[in-house]
Amino acid sequence: MMGIDEILKKLDGLFKDERLEEVEPFLLSCMRQAKAGNEYGIYISVGNELIGFYRSISRYEEAFAVAEDVLLLMEELQLEGTVHFATTLLNTATAYRAAGRYEEALADYRRALEIYQRDLPKDDYRLAGLYNNISILLEKLDENEKAALFLHKAIQIVEKQPQSRLELATSRTNLALIELKLNHLEEAKKLLDLACRAF
Numbered sequence: 001m002m003g004i005d006e007i008l009k010k011l012d013g014l015f016k017d018e019r020l021e022e023v024e025p026f027l028l029s030c031m032r033q034a035k036a037g038n039e040y041g042i043y044i045s046v047g048n049e050l051i052g053f054y055r056s057i058s059r060y061e062e063a064f065a066v067a068e069d070v071l072l073l074m075e076e077l078q079l080e081g082t083v084h085f086a087t088t089l090l091n092t093a094t095a096y097r098a099a100g101r102y103e104e105a106l107a108d109y110r111r112a113l114e115i116y117q118r119d120l121p122k123d124d125y126r127l128a129g130l131y132n133n134i135s136i137l138l139e140k141l142d143e144n145e146k147a148a149l150f151l152h153k154a155i156q157i158v159e160k161q162p163q164s165r166l167e168l169a170t171s172r173t174n175l176a177l178i179e180l181k182l183n184h185l186e187e188a189k190k191l192l193d194l195a196c197r198a199f
Contacts, residue, residue, distance in 0.1 A: 001033045004045050011049060023053055040077060044070055044084065051091045060099035067092035083126075086115035090130055097137050106141075109134050128157035132171065135178075144181050151175045169198035 002010070007030050014022050027050045034043035047070035054063035067088065074085050093108035113134065116127050131154035138147035155171050158164050176191035 001037050001039060001042070002030070004042050007042070007046060008049075020057075024050075027053065040073065044074060044088070048088055048091050051088075051095055055091075055095040055098050058098070060095060063095040063099075064092070067095065081115060083115060083119050086112040086119075087126070089115075090133065093137075094133055097133070097140070102137060102141055105137055109137065123157050123160050125157065125161060128154040128161075131157070135174075139178060144178050148175060148178045148182065151178065165198050169195040172198075 010026065011023065014020070014026065027046055030046045031043055031050070034040070034046060047066050050066050051063045051070070054060070054066065070088055071085070071092065074080060074082075074088065079085050089108045089112040093105040093112065096102070096105035096108065109130070112130060116124075116130055120127055131150045135147045135150040135154065138144070138150065151171060151174060155168065155175065158168050158171060161167075172191045172195040176188040176195065179185075179188035179191065
C-alpha cells in the first residue's frame with residue numbers, strides 16, 4: 001500500500017500527463033487497498049480526491065455517494081467536528097453547488113464554517129477558500145450583499161499570504177463584478193484598478 005504522499009504524487013502525474021482515464025481506477029484501487037488494510041486516514045484523503053474528480057467531470061451522483069461513505073466513516077471514527085471532517089463537508093458542498101443543489105450546499109458549507117471558525121486561526125488559508133466558495137454560492141442565490149461580505153473576508157486573508165498576487169487579483173475581479181451588480185460603481189472601479197495592476 002502506497003502512503004498518501006506517494007498516492008498524491010502519482011495522481012498529480014496522471015493529471016499532468018493528461019491520463020484522465022486512469023484517475024478513477026487508480027483512486028478506487030487505492031481506496032480498496034486502504035479499506036482492506038484499515039488505513040482510514042488514506043481512505044478518507046483519497047475519498048476526498050475522488051469527490052473532487054467526480055465533481056470536475058460532472059458525475060455528481062458518484063461524488064455524493066463517495067462523500068456520504070467518507071462522512072459516515074468519519075462519524076464512526078468519532079472525527080465529526082474535526083477540521084478534517086469540515087474539509088470533507090466543504091468538498092461535498094462544492095459538489096452539491098456544481099450540481100445546482102444549492103440548499104444542500106449551503107447546509108454543508110455552514111457546518112464546515114462553524115468548525116473552521118472554531119478550530120482554525122483567523123487568517124488560515126483554508127478559511128479563505130471556504131469564504132470564497134460560500135461567496136460563489138450566495139451569488140448564485142442572488143444574495144449579492146452577503147456574497148460580497150464573504151469575498152471581502154477571503155481577500156483579507158489572501159492579502160496576508162506570500163505569493164498570492166494573482167489569486168488576490170482574481171478575487172478582487174470577482175468582488176468587482178458583485179459590486180457592479182449592487183450598483184457600487186466606485187468600489188468596483190477601485191477593485192478593478194487594483195486587479196489590473198496585479199495582472
